[in-house]
Amino acid sequence: xxKVYRLRVSMVGFSGLYRxxxxxxxxxxxxxxxxxxxxxxxxxxHLYSFYMTGTDTKDVRRIRQARxxxxxxxxxxxxxxxxxxxxxxxxxxxxxxxxLDEGDVFHYLFDYGDEWWHRIRVEAxxxxxxxxxxxxxxxxxxxxxxxxxxxx
Numbered sequence: 001x002x003k004v005y006r007l008r009v010s011m012v013g014f015s016g017l018y019r020x021x022x023x024x025x026x027x028x029x030x031x032x033x034x035x036x037x038x039x040x041x042x043x044x045x046h047l048y049s050f051y052m053t054g055t056d057t058k059d060v061r062r063i064r065q066a067r068x069x070x071x072x073x074x075x076x077x078x079x080x081x082x083x084x085x086x087x088x089x090x091x092x093x094x095x096x097x098x099x100l101d102e103g104d105v106f107h108y109l110f111d112y113g114d115e116w117w118h119r120i121r122v123e124a125x126x127x128x129x130x131x132x133x134x135x136x137x138x139x140x141x142x143x144x145x146x147x148x149x150x151x152x
Contacts, residue, residue: 002026002133005100006124009036009108012058012117017142020123024133025096029069033090035135036108036118041144046111047071049087052098056105056119063107069093101125 003025010018019039023032033048052067068087100106100122108118 001127001129003096004126004128004130005095005122006126006138007032008121008123009039010119010121011040011145012119014142014145017144019137019141020139021135022126022138023095023135024128025094026133027095027135029090029093029095030071031135032095033071033108033110035137037110039137039140042110042147044147046113048090048108048110050090050120051107051109053106054104056121066107067098069098 005023005025007021007023008018009021019036021032021035021039023035029050032050037045048071050069051063052069053063054066057063069090070087071090102122102125104122106120108120110116110118
């Protein structure tokens with residue numbers, strides 16, 4: 001039996017807008033990023049980070065001080081924004097590696113320039129003997145905002 005994490009991913013600042021994802025414990029945080037990217041109808045990839053806060057908070061300073069799991073390997077800057085990650089690699093870190101429990105909350109930042117913040121809550125930790133692993137979109141509530149809103 002393998003663990004599957006039921007995750008509720010909501011966008012900060014948008015009420016009534018969320019996605020429910022089932023993520024196998026062997027899926028990586030890069031896999032989770034890709035699932036969220038597609039679930040919210042994004043079309044232009046950017047850098048991202050997950051912040052393992054454990055509990056919910058709106059304090060961005062506290063979020064950024066939490067353990068970081070990033071699109072980049074530690075110590076590598078993107079050359080564009082001068083960003084350097086000090087965290088773990090999203091490509092190498094599996095969801096099961098961080099020992100999530102039901103009720104835990106962590107945060108996801110997509111696009112360091114536009115700063116699309118997401119709150120991720122572990123709704124349940126399930127057991128599964130399914131052969132197909134990965135991340136599945138279970139429910140989609142609310143229309144996704146445009147990645148690049150037209151403010152004309």
